[in-house]
Amino acid sequence: MTPIVAEKAPSAFVDLQDTLDRLKADGLYREFIPCSYLAEDRGHALHQGRRIQVWCTNDYLGMSQHPDVMQAQIASTLRHGTGNGGSRNIAGTSEAHVELERRLADWHGMARALVFTSGYVANVETLSTLLKAVPQTVVFSDALNHRSLIEGVRASGNTKHIFAHNDLADLEQALASYPSDRPKLIVFESVYSMDGDIAPIAEICDLAERYNALTYLDETHAIGVNGATGAGICEEIGESRVTFVQGVFGKAVGTTGGYVAGPDTALDYVRSHAPGFIFTTTIPRSSLDATLMSLSVLQGPEGVRLRQELRANADLMRRRLRESGIDFVSAPTHLVPVLVPGGERVKRISQRLLHEFGIYVQPINFPSVARGGERFRVTVAPFRTPEQIDRFVQALALCLADD
Structure with missing residues (x-):
């Protein structure tokens, strides 16, 4: 019997091991x-x-262990199976996708919503796809934005400005440096998870109106926990001027996936062109049914x-x-x-x-x-x-x- 010999790392990966060793030495290796x-x-x-x-x-x-949510997923699994077996455009769109996207759009007062496999994918694919479609758009991004927002903007290659965290004066100065008719997009979050602080959403919307800019708001850490029905900070403060709202199911909703709600034409374009939406297997029907049940609980008295x-x-x-x-x-x-x-x-x-x-x-x-x-x-x-x-x-x- 031929003995098993430990595989030697290809020379191309030697530098990768050195980097990992430095991370460990610096105490930054993730455990x-x-x-x-x-x-x-x-x-x-x-x-x-x-x-x-x-x-x-x-x-x-604690919604991932809520009895009604768990039962909804179990019942759906027994009826529909453990997976969809396809991408959204090839046998992967279930009736639950359609219902969930409709409910999400209504929840946020938007024309359309798209469900993605995660919040990270939702941000990267929506931002990169839309910005590439309008390459002259200038992006104004908060300095403490989540990595998914950063990567979505970076992948587009569009001109960008990083404004100081929640600093309205810095944001306005950057906005004012461009002509009124230059397309602009302000990208920010409602709740920043590392400090737990909240963006001045209404004031940013004021600036967006003044300087003819669109807005993209990540409500990830506010979905389910803020607002009368859990729709986030915008619902809590009565702000309806945000252009795009992003949210997730994997946090307070207790299931898995993410979404973006916004204008019909823009999200129809994303639906038709975003690789991370088109060329990937979809979330199983059972998880979507659990999400629908969780939303029903979160939007009600409980x-x-x-x-x-x-x-x-x-x-x-x-x-x-x-x-x-x-x-x-x-x-x-x-x-x-x-x-x-x-x-x-x-x-x-x-x-x-x-x-x-x-x-x-x-x-x-x-x-x-x-x-x-x-x-x-x-x-x-x-x-x-x-x-x-x-x-x-x-x-x-x-x-x-x-x-």
Whole structure:
């Protein structure tokens, strides 16, 4: 029998290994913590056979384990199977796609919506496709925009300006440097997840009107958790002038996928030309049916209650952190960024919380945040109890004091 010999890395990849080695030496190599969520015990997961609490999930409302949502996906799977087996234009468009896109458009008061396989894909494909179609368009992008927005703009090759985060004066100065008839697009987010702050959406829309610009707003972290029916910050403040709204299902909605809502002609063009929309297998019908059920819950009385409980828990977490002298960003949203400066330090404390206390909170470091701004992005779902919050803060305080 011929012995198995370890494959030698092709010479072309030697530099890649060097880069990985430098990441590890600098403490920037990403460690993935396997955790399998437990539907019967929300907020908990199995990690290496041990039950742990997860305090950094984006499943903000616990909808991925909501009984009605789970049952909708199970029933749909039994009826329709586990996959669609095709792209949207080749046997992959289900009736659930059609219904969901209609409901999303209505939810945001837009003419059309398109469902993508993820929020990342939704941003990259919509922005790159539309900007390439109108190459003279100048893009004005917030300095703290998500990577998917950055990549969508970059892939287009269009002229761009990066304006200081939420800085209206800087944005206006950039807008004013171009003729009124030059096509312009302002790209920004409603809630920025690393600091939990909110964009001045109405004021940006004012500037867009003044300088003849369109707007593209990523509502990823606000969908489900802001607004009377969970449609986001725009719904909460009564702002209807945004041109495009992007959202996701993989966070507060509790399923998977993303979407963009906006003008009919523009999104029909994306539907007809975006490679990442056309040439990929679609989301299974069962997941879409779960999404539809989740939206029904979020848009009703239970959704209102869940949003209120989420806010109350986030406020309680902030009070407990303040009482314990733990540094955090006091954000006006459901996100609680806890500051733990130092790349190695934040990783060290994260590991101790996991191994000694069964608490999982992912360290956030460069390049997701600036060096020196390392943190935990803590989320406090509606089902968290005051006792669990107190235990989390006590464990964190102990780890910080000992480090």
